[in-house]
Amino acid sequence: MSANLNTSLPLEYQSEQNRMNILGFWIFLGAEIVLFATLFGVYAVLFQRYAGGPTHQDIIMIKEVMIQTVLLLTSSFTMGLAIFEMRRNNLKGLITWFVITLLLGAGFLFMEVNEFIHYVHMGATMQTSAFLSSLFVLLGTHGAHVTFGIIWATMIIIQLVRRGLTPVTARKTFILGLYWHFLDVVWIFIFTFVYLKGLVM
Amino acid sequence: MQNKAKVFPVSHIVGFVLSLVMTFAAAWVALKTFYSFNTIMMIIGTLAVLQAALQLTMFMHMNEGEDGRTQTINVVYGIFVAIVIVAGTVWVMSIGMHTHH
Incomplete structure (x- = not known):
């Protein structure tokens, strides 16, 4: 694998194996688009089936949602900066932005957990209505992805520090x-x- | 390659600022204006698609590298299937509702 390194390319593209892994990951992301599309489709059908339970207006806390949105958007930006530093061969800069990204991601997750707790306190649980079932599955699947991303990233930071x-x-x-x-x-x-x-x- | 790399992440900053502007523009249109539901959905839906395209190109560099073309075709196909799934589901389920009521 390390025999044929094309050093004119950025590090992550230098070996054939690396290029294949990156292409493979893009194909995985194509499948992820479809996974989330099925959940959006279910939600789009059921979003008004309140079954006498709480509606959107009853439970959504828009200020918190805006903060969550800005946290995740900023973390996407800082992840971009981390990769930018990686391409400048700046390990310290990479790890710094990487850690900031994870802290922002953890902040997002903390707020989402609080949001779910708030919903349940208002009597809006997964079992309350079809609307809420589809809502929790959609939000939960996204939140589970963020959780997994934080664990995965932590392990990669350890590798970066060591190797x-x-x-x-x-x-x-x-x-x-x-x-x-x-x-x-x-x-x-x-x-x-x-x-x-x-x-x- | 590393030595020739830019010192300042211009495209990332532009992408970030544009994303923030689009996010808040969508929130403003949805929460502070009084257009019809369909008009608002059209505007904020367009903003969402633009912002997603921006993330894919400016942050993820979807079309870079020797497989850039393949990656782009794959994502575009994923989006096509996503549209078929969402629009198809809504269409089929709403027709069912109308005939039974």
Whole structure:
């Protein structure tokens, strides 16, 4: 694998194996788009089936949602900066932005857990109505992805500290970066078609 | 390559500022204006698609590298399937509702 390194390319693209892994991850992201599409489709059908339970207007806390949105959007930006530093061969800058990204992601997750607790306190549980079942599944699937991303990223930071920047650690970092940006892309649609739409109705 | 890399992440900053502007513009249109539901959905839906495209190109660099074309085709196909799933589901389920009521 390390025999044929094309050093004119950025670290993460230098070996054939790396290029294949990155392409493979893009194909995985294509499948993720479809996974979230099925959940958005279910939500789009059930979003008014309140079954006498709470409606969007009853439970959505828009200020908190805006903060969550800015946290995740900023974390996508800082992840971009981390990869930018990686391409300048600046390990310290990479790890710094990487850690900031994770803290922002953890902040987002903390707020989402609080949001769920608030919903349940208001009597809006997964079992209350079809609307809430589809809402919790959509938000929960996204939140589970963020949780997994934080665990995954923590392990990659440990590798970066131990092994430094190599074509292998650079490729792993780059792929995690793609995953993290993708979670923000999904959130844009949740923000628009769940929260904003719910409040406009 | 590393030595020739830019010192300042211009495209990231532009992308971030544009994303923030689009997020708050969507929130403003949805919460502070009084257009019809359909008009508002059209505007904020367009903003969401633009912002997603911006993330894919300016942050994820979807079309870079020797597989950039393949990656782009794959994502575009994923989006096509997503539209078929969401629009198809809504269409089929709403027709069912109308005939039974």
